[in-house]
Amino acid sequence: MKILIVGGSGGIGSSLVSSCLDYYPESDIIATYNTHPGDIHHSRLQWRKLDVTIEDDIENLSNDLGSIDLLINAVGFLHSESQKPEKTIKEFDPTFFQHNININTLPSILLAKHFMTSLRSNKTTHFVAFSAKIGSIEDNRMGGWLSYRVAKSALNMAMKTIAIEWSLKVPNCCVILFHSGTTDTQLSKPFQKNLPVGQLHSTNHTTDALLDIINSSAPADTGKFMSYNGSEIPW
Numbered sequence: 001m002k003i004l005i006v007g008g009s010g011g012i013g014s015s016l017v018s019s020c021l022d023y024y025p026e027s028d029i030i031a032t033y034n035t036h037p038g039d040i041h042h043s044r045l046q047w048r049k050l051d052v053t054i055e056d057d058i059e060n061l062s063n064d065l066g067s068i069d070l071l072i073n074a075v076g077f078l079h080s081e082s083q084k085p086e087k088t089i090k091e092f093d094p095t096f097f098q099h100n101i102n103i104n105t106l107p108s109i110l111l112a113k114h115f116m117t118s119l120r121s122n123k124t125t126h127f128v129a130f131s132a133k134i135g136s137i138e139d140n141r142m143g144g145w146l147s148y149r150v151a152k153s154a155l156n157m158a159m160k161t162i163a164i165e166w167s168l169k170v171p172n173c174c175v176i177l178f179h180s181g182t183t184d185t186q187l188s189k190p191f192q193k194n195l196p197v198g199q200l201h202s203t204n205h206t207t208d209a210l211l212d213i214i215n216s217s218a219p220a221d222t223g224k225f226m227s228y229n230g231s232e233i234p235w
């Protein structure tokens with residue numbers, strides 16, 4: 001089994017790398033990083049540098065790797081040192097918005113474009129992207145965080161569209177959007193203070209939940225927007 005974890009250096013990504021090493025003892029794992037490789041080392045693990053905003057690099061990686069059984073995109077962006085998600089439309093900044101699209105939406109589309117052939121198999125394969133419940137239009141009761149929200153909604157539409165196309169062209173691939181719940185990483189750090197007790201998940205909890213969903217899902221489940229608790233999230 002060959003597993004590609006894009007963003008394997010992130011908070012959730014690095015937990016996924018170590019969980020997959022345990023969970024799939026026969027697997028070879030390729031994990032990507034952008035700025036610094038993760039600190040996990042293993043004979044079945046290979047680190048590759050990948051800036052997911054550069055299409056040529058994604059294409060080169062797919063040419064190098066060939067067939068893949070499980071591709072998980074755990075890249076994401078919510079805030080920088082200088083900019084937090086918007087509380088009001090008055091804070092909207094086109095550059096921040098574009099960066100959200102570049103990191104939260106585009107990479108999964110480019111990965112789908114270049115790994116479509118790699119995921120075609122006689123056996124079940126999986127293509128998973130990390131979305132967020134905040135990208136659900138139906139669930140939006142609070143407003144705010146416009147750029148992140150829009151970028152994840154756009155990701156949801158893109159993955160749903162890819163799932164429909166692939167149900168004919170890559171019929172054994174199960175395309176899944178996953179909502180982790182608030183997970184204790186650098187991405188959520190500034191927003192953890194007022195969370196109700198029990199609502200901050202450890203990265204291990206999140207990766208266990210995702211691997212359970214992957215292992216219990218079949219191609220017939222393609223195109224679903226799944227929560228960590230196993231329920232489907234409305235669009």
Ligand SMILES: NC(=O)c1ccc[n+]([C@@H]2O[C@H](COP(=O)([O-])OP(=O)(O)OC[C@H]3O[C@@H](n4cnc5c(N)ncnc54)[C@H](OP(=O)(O)O)[C@@H]3O)[C@@H](O)[C@H]2O)c1
Nearest residue numbers: 009010011012034035051052075076130182183185187188
């Ligand atoms: N944590 C939460 O509470 C939460 C909740 C809902 C959804 N999510 C989603 O879950 C996913 C993982 O989040 P996380 O909490 O693990 O975030 P994180 O710890 O901040 O990790 C983000 C990852 O994205 C990578 N990245 C950023 N820009 C990149 C680029 N241009 N090219 C390649 N990689 C790039 C980072 O790589 P480097 O570190 O190497 O730069 C890092 O691996 C994200 O999609 C996020 O939106 C998280």
